Amino acid sequence: MPILLKPGREKSLLRRHPWIFSGAIQNVDEEPASGSTVDLLSFNKHFLARASYSPHSQIRARIWTFDDEPVDKEFFRKRIRSSLATRHSLLVPQHTDALRLIYAESDNLPGLIVDRYGDVLVLQSLTAGSEFWKETIADVLLEETGLKNIYERSDADVRELEGLPSIAGTLRGSSITQLPITEHNLKFNINLQSGHKTGFYLDQRANRQRVRELAKDRDVLDCFCYTGGFSVNALSGGAMSVLSVDSSADALELCKENAALNDLPTDRHTTLEGDVFHLLRKFRDEARSFDMIILDPPKFAPTSAQVDKAARAYKDINLLAFKLLRPGGILVTFSCSGGVDAALFQKIIAGSALDAGVDAQIVEHLSQAADHPVLLSFPEGTYLKGLVCVRG
Numbered sequence: 001m002p003i004l005l006k007p008g009r010e011k012s013l014l015r016r017h018p019w020i021f022s023g024a025i026q027n028v029d030e031e032p033a034s035g036s037t038v039d040l041l042s043f044n045k046h047f048l049a050r051a052s053y054s055p056h057s058q059i060r061a062r063i064w065t066f067d068d069e070p071v072d073k074e075f076f077r078k079r080i081r082s083s084l085a086t087r088h089s090l091l092v093p094q095h096t097d098a099l100r101l102i103y104a105e106s107d108n109l110p111g112l113i114v115d116r117y118g119d120v121l122v123l124q125s126l127t128a129g130s131e132f133w134k135e136t137i138a139d140v141l142l143e144e145t146g147l148k149n150i151y152e153r154s155d156a157d158v159r160e161l162e163g164l165p166s167i168a169g170t171l172r173g174s175s176i177t178q179l180p181i182t183e184h185n186l187k188f189n190i191n192l193q194s195g196h197k198t199g200f201y202l203d204q205r206a207n208r209q210r211v212r213e214l215a216k217d218r219d220v221l222d223c224f225c226y227t228g229g230f231s232v233n234a235l236s237g238g239a240m241s242v243l244s245v246d247s248s249a250d251a252l253e254l255c256k257e258n259a260a261l262n263d264l265p266t267d268r269h270t271t272l273e274g275d276v277f278h279l280l281r282k283f284r285d286e287a288r289s290f291d292m293i294i295l296d297p298p299k300f301a302p303t304s305a306q307v308d309k310a311a312r313a314y315k316d317i318n319l320l321a322f323k324l325l326r327p328g329g330i331l332v333t334f335s336c337s338g339g340v341d342a343a344l345f346q347k348i349i350a351g352s353a354l355d356a357g358v359d360a361q362i363v364e365h366l367s368q369a370a371d372h373p374v375l376l377s378f379p380e381g382t383y384l385k386g387l388v389c390v391r392g
Helices: 073-089 128-132 134-145 157-162 202-214 229-236 249-261 276-285 304-324 342-356
Strands: 002-005 019-021 025-028 037-041 047-053 059-065 098-103 112-117 120-125 149-154 167-172 178-183 186-191 219-223 241-246 269-273 290-295 325-335 360-366 385-391
Touching (some): 037 059, 073 098, 073 134, 098 178, 098 202, 112 134, 128 134, 134 149, 134 167, 186 229, 186 249, 202 229, 202 290, 202 360, 219 229, 219 276, 229 241, 229 249, 229 290, 241 249, 241 276, 249 269, 276 304, 290 304, 304 342, 325 360, 342 360
Parallel strands (some): 120 149, 219 241, 219 290, 290 325
Antiparallel strands (some): 002 025, 019 059, 037 047, 047 059, 098 112, 112 120, 178 186, 325 385
């Protein structure tokens, strides 16, 4: 079914950006079904792209292809094969059995996330188009990977904007919700059913390894530690002590389990349940100090509308962290907020150091792991920003 765009509104498609917003549409003869395939035409009726249609979202169409080709099972097989080949060419499977196989728009499959944990695939459908083709995609995934089990985690809030219900559970094969994975020779227990995102923060893989390299002989404070990805790596790297802080008792329990799973010294590891903002102030008042502090908070600004509030929160925790760092200490700080770009994040950290009354240097910029690529025509695929700072 053709959809006519307003004059001049094809410019984003000519730059191969994969979204068309509702305001760009001139005419729809008959409302297409949610997730169905439509042709996008310029005002003078030239073919521009083939897309999925989402009647409930402000992003009304998401591009499947800029070519005049059928969108069918073989189309998805071609795209999935390409995504799998990219991960293998990056040698990611040599370092872990848990990785992102498909990263939505960045792999030219809008709204589709597929992660592999051992012998289980976890599928997340976030848009009407990926939902429409979900069963077909699941079939192709099993055929192309040779695996048998798919667990679905289509329970992200963004599905509400697509008019879709929250879905979680076994999609194919056996009901496997807990399993161990290996990452750079360290083991982690994963809960696919209740874990954040699809079960684990796969995007931080390289950054966890970097913390391991930097942690030797340091007293480490890991804030928002979740299930201990950074804590376990710091201990493995020879940290003198690691204090893991999180507001979730269940996450901290799994953090301790993951440390024990790797036979790491329990006498060097302490967990503390509580609000990180409150605890950082408490540590400051107690004149505590650390050689390394890791700040990996949740998404403070999902959209640009929350940027001001998020900026204050980022500044607050980083200011306190700088005050708690010993001279020569390392701050590893992150933002996963899409509404806070890298330039703004660096400006916030600079302001935090200034207000803390310390000199600090950026020695490294960190980002999401290689299996979370960023399509050049879709810069929105960049979301994880990290800085390694050394206090003077």
